[in-house]
Amino acid sequence: MKNTKYDFESVVDRHNTNSLKWDFFDDDLPMWVADMDFKVAPPIQEAILKRANHPVYGYTVVSDELFDAYINWWDSRYDLKMSRSDMAYSIGVMPSISSMIRCLTEENDEILIQSPVYHVFFYVIKDNNRKVLENQLIYENNEYRIDFDDLDEKLSRVKLMILCNPHNPVGKIWSKEDLERIGKLCKKHDVILISDEIHCDLTDPGVKYNPFEADDYVIRCLSPSKSFNIAGFQSSVVHTTNIELLARIKIQMHIDNSDSCNVFAAAAVMAAYNESEDWLDELREVLYKNKQIVREYLSEELPVVRLVECDATYLLWLDCSALNVASKVLSGFLRQNQGLFLSAGVDFGQNGDKFLRMNIACPERLLREGLDKLKAGVTALNNIKSF
Structure with a gap:
């Protein structure tokens, strides 16, 4: 990415701000509802x-x-x-x-x-x-x-x-x-x-x-x-x-x-x-970079989950059909096992089952933490299923 003018890397603590994303549910890392964890444009x-x-x-x-x-x-x-x-x-x-x-x-x-x-x-x-x-x-x-x-x-x-x-x-x-x-x-x-x-x-x-x-x-x-x-x-x-x-x-x-x-x-x-148009254009570069991080991570570390090709939004649609687990079960397990909150695909229609939605509008450190939690949760679930 070219030189940046704005801060998209600092992790802002949003707890105790009446945040729907961070205060309403008791999860370690919420990556569900569609709002961003970046600082707003200065203007x-x-x-x-x-x-x-x-x-x-x-x-x-x-x-x-x-x-x-x-x-x-x-x-x-x-x-x-x-x-x-x-x-x-x-x-x-x-x-x-x-x-x-x-x-x-x-x-x-x-x-x-x-x-x-x-x-x-x-x-x-x-x-x-x-x-x-x-x-x-x-x-x-x-x-x-x-x-x-x-x-x-x-x-x-x-x-x-x-x-x-x-x-x-x-x-x-x-x-x-x-x-x-x-x-x-x-x-x-x-x-x-x-x-x-x-x-x-x-x-x-x-x-x-x-x-x-x-x-x-x-x-x-x-x-x-x-x-x-x-x-x-x-x-x-x-x-x-x-x-x-x-x-x-x-x-x-x-x-x-x-x-x-x-x-x-x-x-x-x-x-x-x-x-704030220049802030938005820089944001789009950051989101695109985050998307590439997810694509590379899944390919190398978690190929059982596949990123559906997309060209807009900061909400990624993850094909988890290879896991053969209902999305509500998978989403619930990730929350209980890892504190990672992703949206269950079935919430978006019955044909969305076997998918998860992930919000990647966050600093890279949180994104990578979320991906590690996803991998750990899927690994733990597969270990349970193997018994």
């Missing part, structure tokens, strides 16, 4: 400290400058044009999706998702008294692809599809051709598409994700929370050129009280998008 911390120095923390409005930060980021980085009139503010992608499920579908409707996929998609559908319909991804030759014949058939049964691009947990950037085929099928069946693009900035160096092009049936969910590790500030936007759809969404989000702005959110988002 973000400076902006927060500046705002904190003002002694009043009252209700906050969403300024034009905040929307401009979103607009300029996607224009300069991805050549994607957005306007203020096409956007609505929300406290988060999943609250937005929950609101959209309520205003765009009826109870007991089926909603299509592509499993294995972010586990909260399952919850948000079921918790709103809708039904999950899975277009299961095809896993062949260590990578995933879409079953378009199955997608065509199942889109005929739904009003709404939720897409994940880049895809969590398999780390796939959907190609322009894939997105065009999805779009044509959604139009054919008159289906509204929600595109969750929260991981869009976290691609391998030199690689860009493909945004879903704006169209009347497309709603895009965008946020800097994963890219800059600022999920705690709760900021996102919904973007669609369909003004009628946007109006319905705004009403529902207002009813759900999910359209307000955290007092620190504007400062964090504007500092991220306006001043």
